Amino acid sequence: MEQLRYSRVPELRGWRDVPIAGIVPWPGSTAENRMHAWRTFRPVIDPEKCVRCRLCWVYCPDGAIVELDKPYTTRSGRTYKVTYEVNYDYCKGCGICANECPVKAIRMVPEVR
Amino acid sequence: MALTRPVRTVWDIPREERFAPGHAMCQGCGAAIIMRHLMKVVGKDAIIVMATGCVEVTTTLFPRTSWLNPWLHLAFENAGAAASGVEAALKVLRRKGVIDGSRRVKVVAIAGDGGSFDIGLQSLSGMLERGHDVMFVVYDNEAYMNTGIQRSSATPYGAWTTTTPVGKRWRGEWRPKKDIIGIALAHRIPYVATANPAYPTDMVEKFRRAFEIEGPSLVHVLSPCTPGWRIPTEKTIEVARLAVQTGVWVLLEVVNGRPRVTVKVPRRKHVRHYLRLQGRFRHLTDEEIERIQKMVDQYVEEINRWVGEQAIGPVAE
Numbered sequence A: 001m002e003q004l005r006y007s008r009v010p011e012l013r014g015w016r017d018v019p020i021a022g023i024v025p026w027p028g029s030t031a032e033n034r035m036h037a038w039r040t041f042r043p044v045i046d047p048e049k050c051v052r053c054r055l056c057w058v059y060c061p062d063g064a065i066v067e068l069d070k071p072y073t074t075r076s077g078r079t080y081k082v083t084y085e086v087n088y089d090y091c092k093g094c095g096i097c098a099n100e101c102p103v104k105a106i107r108m109v110p111e112v113r
Numbered sequence B: 001m002a003l004t005r006p007v008r009t010v011w012d013i014p015r016e017e018r019f020a021p022g023h024a025m026c027q028g029c030g031a032a033i034i035m036r037h038l039m040k041v042v043g044k045d046a047i048i049v050m051a052t053g054c055v056e057v058t059t060t061l062f063p064r065t066s067w068l069n070p071w072l073h074l075a076f077e078n079a080g081a082a083a084s085g086v087e088a089a090l091k092v093l094r095r096k097g098v099i100d101g102s103r104r105v106k107v108v109a110i111a112g113d114g115g116s117f118d119i120g121l122q123s124l125s126g127m128l129e130r131g132h133d134v135m136f137v138v139y140d141n142e143a144y145m146n147t148g149i150q151r152s153s154a155t156p157y158g159a160w161t162t163t164t165p166v167g168k169r170w171r172g173e174w175r176p177k178k179d180i181i182g183i184a185l186a187h188r189i190p191y192v193a194t195a196n197p198a199y200p201t202d203m204v205e206k207f208r209r210a211f212e213i214e215g216p217s218l219v220h221v222l223s224p225c226t227p228g229w230r231i232p233t234e235k236t237i238e239v240a241r242l243a244v245q246t247g248v249w250v251l252l253e254v255v256n257g258r259p260r261v262t263v264k265v266p267r268r269k270h271v272r273h274y275l276r277l278q279g280r281f282r283h284l285t286d287e288e289i290e291r292i293q294k295m296v297d298q299y300v301e302e303i304n305r306w307v308g309e310q311a312i313g314p315v316a317e
C-alpha cells in the first residue's frame, strides 16, 4: 500500500510543547488517524470485474481507493496496468464507490465476524 | 506546481493526493470529494484561507491537519478580507525581493454557503470589487451544517432545516435560493463558474481555470451533505448528478462576462427525481413539487435566454 508522505505529530506533553500561536507545523498529519471504526460495511473490489474506469478513485471522499501501478491479468486474459485497492485504514464505508461503479465490481460486505 | 494541462477526461486528474485522509468529515461527505480535487489542481503553490464551517472544523482538529499547504484559520465572516490581505502581503514580499517574483503563488479562499452568501458576503464583495488575485471556492451544502443544519440564504425552497421546520404552519424553507452567481457577476470579475462533484472533469477543469486566471474568480460548487440533506451515505454523487439532470443545478462558466453552459442537458428529468431521494424534501406534496418544477422551468428559461441557445432542454421524464 502506498505509504504516505504525511507528517507525524510528536508527543505533546504540555502547553510548552505547543507551537507558538497554536500553529500546526505537521502537514497532512490526520493521516495518522485510523477511520475503520466508522465503518459498518466494507467495500471489496473484484479485480476480475473491474474495468479500471477510475471512478471509484475519483469519487471517494476519503482518498481511500488507491491507484497502484500494479499489472493484473484477468482469467479471460485481459491485462491492465493499474489495480485499485481499498485502504481500509481510511475507508469509512460510505458506499459511494460501490454505488457509482459502472460494472458493479464493488460489493459492500458487513463488518461482522 | 498547479495543474496547467487542460482536463478532458478523468485520466487528466493528478494521482497525487494533497488532502490527507483521516479527516473527520461524515461518511459520504460531498465537500470532502470537492476538497480532494481542488487540492490536486492547485498543488503546492497555493495559500489556503478558510472560513470556519464543516470543512474547517473536520480537517484541523488540533494538533492534526489534513492540509499540506500553508493554511489560515479564520472566523466565519472574513474569508474574503483575509484572502485580500494575504494577497496584498504577497505582492509586497515580491516587490521587496523576499520571495521569488517569478514564482506564482496564489491565494485560494474557501467558504461554505453561510460563509459566502450570508455573513461572509460583505468581505467577499470587497475582495471581488478591489480586484484581488484570489480564487474563491464556495462549497454549497445549502445550510449551516457545522452548527446543526440551520437554514442559510442558499437553502432551496421547500427544504427542511432545523430553523425551517415542517409542521402545521411551516413547510420548510419558503424563500428561494439567493443568486450568488448574479452577485459575483455584478462585480465584473473575469471568471465565475458553477461546478458539481458528479461531473469531476468539468469541476477540475473549472478549478484549473479559476486558479490560472489573473484577478478574482469564484467557483460555486454544489456539495451534498449526507446528514443535512437526509440522504443515504452512498447517494452523494447520485443526488449531485440528478441536480444537473433535472436543471436544478446548471453547469455554467462565465469568462469576462460571456456565459456558456459547459454540460448541456438536452432532455431534463422531472425535479421529483431529485427531491424524492432526499429526506429534507420528504414532506413535499405533489402540488408543492409542481411549484418547484415551475421555479426550475423559469430558471432554465432564463439561463437559455442568457446563453443564447437551448442548453437545457424540456422535461422528458
Ligand SMILES: Cc1ncc(C[n+]2csc(CCOP(=O)(O)OP(=O)(O)O)c2C)c(N)n1
Pocket: B052, B053, B054, B055, B075, B076, B077, B111, B112, B113, B114, B115, B116, B141, B143, B144, B145, B146, B147, B152
Ligand atoms: C460570527 C459567528 N457566528 C456564528 C459562528 C458559529 N458558526 C461556525 S460555522 C457556522 C456555520 C457554517 O455554515 P457554512 O458556511 O454554510 O458552512 P458548513 O458548516 O455548512 O460547511 C456557524 C454558524 C461563528 N463561528 N462566528
Ligand code: SF4
Pocket: A043, A059, A060, A061, A062, A063, A064, A065, A086, A090, A091, A092, A093, A094, A095, A096, A097, A098, B028
Ligand atoms: S466506501 Fe466510501 S470511503 Fe470507503 S472506499 Fe468506498 S467511497 Fe471510499
Ligand code: SF4
Pocket: A045, A049, A050, A051, A052, A053, A054, A055, A056, A057, A084, A097, A100, A101, A102, A103, A104, A105, A106
Ligand atoms: S469504479 Fe468499478 S470498474 Fe471503475 S475502477 Fe472502480 S472498481 Fe473498477
Ligand code: SF4
Pocket: B024, B025, B026, B027, B028, B029, B030, B031, B032, B054, B055, B058, B141, B145, B146, B224, B225, B226, B227, B228
Ligand atoms: S455535516 Fe455535511 S458538509 Fe458537514 S462534514 Fe458532514 S456531510 Fe460534510
Ligand SMILES: [Mg+2]
Pocket: B112, B113, B114, B139, B140, B141, B142, B143, B144, B145
Ligand atoms: Mg453550508
